[in-house]
Amino acid sequence: MNLTLHIWRQKNASSPGKMVRYEVKDVNPEMSVLEMLDVLNEELTLKGEDPVTFEHDCREGICGCCGFMINGVAHGPQAATTTCQLTMRHFKDGDELFLEPWRAKAFPIVKDLMVDRSALDRIIAAGGYVSAPTGSPQDANAILIAKENADLAMDAAACIGCGACVAACPNAAAALFTGAKISHLGLLPQGQPERVERALNMVAQLTVEGFGSCTNIGECEAVCPKQIHIEVISRMNADFRAASRKSRKEPYQDPSEFRRWSFGLKS
Amino acid sequence: MQLDSKIPSGPIEQKWDRARFEMKLVNPANKRKYSIIMVGSGLAGASGAASLGELGYNVKCFCFQDSPRRAHSIAAQGGINAAKNYQNDGDSIYRLFYDTVKGGDFRAREANVYRLAQISVSIIDQCVAQGVPFAREYGGLLSNRSFGGAQVSRTFYARGQTGQQLLLGAYQALMRQVDTGQVKMYPRTEMLDVIVIDGRARGIVTRNLATGQIEVHMADAVCLATGGYGNVFFLSTNAKGSNATAVWRAYKRGAAFGNPSFTQIHPTCIPVSGDYQSKLTLMSESLRNDGRIWVPKKTGDSRTPDQIPEDERDYYLERKYPSFGNLVPRDVASRNAKQVCDQGRGVGPGGLGVYLDFRDSINRLGEQAISERYGNLFEMYERITDENPYKVPMRIYPAIHYTMGGLWVDYQLQSTIPGLFVLGEANFSDHGANRLGASALMQGLSDGYFVIPYTIGNYLASNKFDKVDESHAEARGAVENVTSITRRLLSIKGKRTVDSFHRELGKMMWDFCGMGRNAKGLEQAIGKIRELREQYWQNVLVPGGADDLNQSLERAGRVADFFELGELMCIDALHRNESCGGHFREEYQTPEGEALRNDNEFAYAAAWEYQGQNQAPKLNKEPLEFEYVHPTQRSYK
Ligand SMILES: Cc1cc2nc3c(=O)[nH]c(=O)nc-3n(C[C@H](O)[C@H](O)[C@H](O)COP(=O)(O)OP(=O)(O)OC[C@H]3O[C@@H](n4cnc5c(N)ncnc54)[C@H](O)[C@@H]3O)c2cc1C
Ligand code: FES
Numbered sequence: 001m002n003l004t005l006h007i008w009r010q011k012n013a014s015s016p017g018k019m020v021r022y023e024v025k026d027v028n029p030e031m032s033v034l035e036m037l038d039v040l041n042e043e044l045t046l047k048g049e050d051p052v053t054f055e056h057d058c059r060e061g062i063c064g065c066c067g068f069m070i071n072g073v074a075h076g077p078q079a080a081t082t083t084c085q086l087t088m089r090h091f092k093d094g095d096e097l098f099l100e101p102w103r104a105k106a107f108p109i110v111k112d113l114m115v116d117r118s119a120l121d122r123i124i125a126a127g128g129y130v131s132a133p134t135g136s137p138q139d140a141n142a143i144l145i146a147k148e149n150a151d152l153a154m155d156a157a158a159c160i161g162c163g164a165c166v167a168a169c170p171n172a173a174a175a176l177f178t179g180a181k182i183s184h185l186g187l188l189p190q191g192q193p194e195r196v197e198r199a200l201n202m203v204a205q206l207t208v209e210g211f212g213s214c215t216n217i218g219e220c221e222a223v224c225p226k227q228i229h230i231e232v233i234s235r236m237n238a239d240f241r242a243a244s245r246k247s248r249k250e251p252y253q254d255p256s257e258f259r260r261w262s263f264g265l266k267s
Numbered sequence: 268m269q270l271d272s273k274i275p276s277g278p279i280e281q282k283w284d285r286a287r288f289e290m291k292l293v294n295p296a297n298k299r300k301y302s303i304i305m306v307g308s309g310l311a312g313a314s315g316a317a318s319l320g321e322l323g324y325n326v327k328c329f330c331f332q333d334s335p336r337r338a339h340s341i342a343a344q345g346g347i348n349a350a351k352n353y354q355n356d357g358d359s360i361y362r363l364f365y366d367t368v369k370g371g372d373f374r375a376r377e378a379n380v381y382r383l384a385q386i387s388v389s390i391i392d393q394c395v396a397q398g399v400p401f402a403r404e405y406g407g408l409l410s411n412r413s414f415g416g417a418q419v420s421r422t423f424y425a426r427g428q429t430g431q432q433l434l435l436g437a438y439q440a441l442m443r444q445v446d447t448g449q450v451k452m453y454p455r456t457e458m459l460d461v462i463v464i465d466g467r468a469r470g471i472v473t474r475n476l477a478t479g480q481i482e483v484h485m486a487d488a489v490c491l492a493t494g495g496y497g498n499v500f501f502l503s504t505n506a507k508g509s510n511a512t513a514v515w516r517a518y519k520r521g522a523a524f525g526n527p528s529f530t531q532i533h534p535t536c537i538p539v540s541g542d543y544q545s546k547l548t549l550m551s552e553s554l555r556n557d558g559r560i561w562v563p564k565k566t567g568d569s570r571t572p573d574q575i576p577e578d579e580r581d582y583y584l585e586r587k588y589p590s591f592g593n594l595v596p597r598d599v600a601s602r603n604a605k606q607v608c609d610q611g612r613g614v615g616p617g618g619l620g621v622y623l624d625f626r627d628s629i630n631r632l633g634e635q636a637i638s639e640r641y642g643n644l645f646e647m648y649e650r651i652t653d654e655n656p657y658k659v660p661m662r663i664y665p666a667i668h669y670t671m672g673g674l675w676v677d678y679q680l681q682s683t684i685p686g687l688f689v690l691g692e693a694n695f696s697d698h699g700a701n702r703l704g705a706s707a708l709m710q711g712l713s714d715g716y717f718v719i720p721y722t723i724g725n726y727l728a729s730n731k732f733d734k735v736d737e738s739h740a741e742a743r744g745a746v747e748n749v750t751s752i753t754r755r756l757l758s759i760k761g762k763r764t765v766d767s768f769h770r771e772l773g774k775m776m777w778d779f780c781g782m783g784r785n786a787k788g789l790e791q792a793i794g795k796i797r798e799l800r801e802q803y804w805q806n807v808l809v810p811g812g813a814d815d816l817n818q819s820l821e822r823a824g825r826v827a828d829f830f831e832l833g834e835l836m837c838i839d840a841l842h843r844n845e846s847c848g849g850h851f852r853e854e855y856q857t858p859e860g861e862a863l864r865n866d867n868e869f870a871y872a873a874a875w876e877y878q879g880q881n882q883a884p885k886l887n888k889e890p891l892e893f894e895y896v897h898p899t900q901r902s903y904k
Binding site: 011012028030031032034035038039042044045046048049050051053055056057058059060061062063064065078081085087089110111114116117118120121124125126128129130131132133134135136137138139140141143144145146147150151153154157158160161184185188190191 | 314317318321332333334335336337339341342351353389391392393394395396397398400401402403404405406407408409425426428431432435438439440442443445446452454477506507508540541543544545546548549647650651653716717720762764766767808810811815816818819
């Protein structure tokens, strides 16, 4: 099949970008969208043009590297599928595809379809963990966890951190991402001791990073390639409310400058 | 070069305890005076960096992805082994040790493997304490499955996403350290050289992939946890970015390369569908627990599978290996698939595939039960192939998956460059000539959480460190080396893309240094690789410049290293005149077509030493002694 692509080209964060039109011929329906871009990039390279930059690594839907908007939908038309796993079977001869990067204040564009999602790492750094230093913890089977809870925790933990939820959200909120981590740990006994602080600190970091607030629109759940359920957001909200009542700590100090240092963003 | 494996004396069960006791300790108040570089944030790197940070060392951690959470470890599906014996089915540390040495076809170091089996137990405890959501039974206990040719159920798993969950556990521990400032994280940063001063590793040269900036980082010790090099074959199950540059450049600075040709070919991958193909997708080996592998008895049978009656099907693994059947180790399963396809009995496009059929288990257990076990894998298969495996048997074919070879390390995980430690898939240590399923995750975490924290302390406490900085001549030399490679690649402006060269190299490696190898083919391959490499340096086309984000340039540097590594792999495969594990030399096989080892001449680890550009590398041998598991011909019949 032959297709017309309109791709966002932008040299770097400080230069302006624009949509550029490309024609691709003889696209094999078995290819993934990324493989189609590989073919385009080979052609561009041979023509002496700059190939299209996009993030990717595992190409099997698990690392969370890939992703851009395809005709306005994060990761494209197929539900529960990352861009790298989306095959061209879902398109037909003559289709026009508009490929654009995730757009959110918290995700500055790096180049073309690639954005900087390090804000998501800083949200985890703010509290998305259990403090269990390497050592000799108790025997693994000494902690009993009802299968139901283990399964729910796993559903939430399946998040790949791709950022599609942010890109799809009209508020550019990262509630599904943050809620997923808060749910994963909050559903397990190991996550209880730090539950209060985790909710307070992670939610505070959301604001520091410039993500919007969640207004329960649900676009995030619709595009999530791992089908994270929107109920993780209600769990986050419940934890945050309970934490705000319980916490006897000083209000959250903004550590963002320090975090930028330890992420190597600032020397 | 003198290879000293530093295996502690004493009975095998006491070696690690003894070593830990004998190792020097760094006083807690002094730890903050030491700096450590960790290149890599996969299971080995993230767990190592987090643990070293917790101890109080100043750690810098590097990865080339935009986040440490995206390291290739994330893709591991099936599970992680541990000798917990929770299932009361006869497992023990000794049995895991025994299985791993035997599975590695007697080409691994016994002491290392025993330590790995011992530590496996603590890994599960550690991961559960972090909140890794392993699969559970209704009573709340952990669930296990049998995996990859083991006759006991010792594999822990988190659906089909075990690597993801283990990595997120380690990543979260790492992020906690980053937030305290104990670890400084450098994502989107690629290490391009090691700085060796007075014979010791004292730093690295990196390129910031977003800005192109070349930087020097100095430290008291350097760890590489940079993963495997399966992508030398172009098509593999590895993530696209996985590469050999870190280990290769360390090799060129004096770190010996252990058993480079030992490669694992995984039997259950989705077959290649076209020339545009960019990578191969693994279907978890756990599928072999319930799927039956077969091909038609007749050659060139073009009927659809449902039209081939039972007595015209050859369930060749069940036929040849009655006691292990479809669960034979990976090397055996892969080789047999190649054999039946070479006989013209392969299925699917190009005849490069065999069936993995769930019909009988669906009839026995019901579709529901199969979907509970493998639902996500079946969906993934259908997403890629557009075929429904509940109705039509899956088609699978072997693909490059893992590299047992890697930088040679001693018992302390130290390479032949003092102060350069190597962890995880990047080292050569524990799997011999074939790795058993679910044991790479175990090794990565063992190295990172439980070995390096001790052994690096011993190194730091035993040496004095002069202050060195980036103005040192060796540091400047390394920077010059890196910039000159970049400059050269950009200046060629030839007519062929990096990928087109890489594909051609990969095809050669697959044809001559893949599942079946022979002296003639390998000799030919060495010549062809050299020729292609020359062409590469004259005719490659790398667009763009050095001073901003340039993915073609990143790949060009990695492919340049793959050429040299590919040649060394062929040299290693050619010198080893025996078959063992994944290294199958067609000249050396039993009458039944199984791998025929030659323990008299080849019971050693080959450690290759760099001698300079276009010079033949020097072979050093570490003899392997088997005091506990006596070498036998592996039999899975
Ligand atoms: C599809 C698949 C499924 C698998 N399933 C299983 C399984 O079920 N069980 C099992 O035990 N094993 C499995 N394996 C094998 C296992 O996943 C790997 O061997 C293991 O995860 C390797 O971990 P690692 O930490 O050594 O390296 P990796 O996870 O590969 O990490 C390498 C790190 O090094 C960084 N890096 C590399 N080079 C540089 C450089 N030059 N500069 C800076 N950073 C660099 C990368 O950014 C990355 O952070 C599987 C492998 C694959 C491909
Ligand atoms: S490339 Fe890893 S999820 Fe798409």
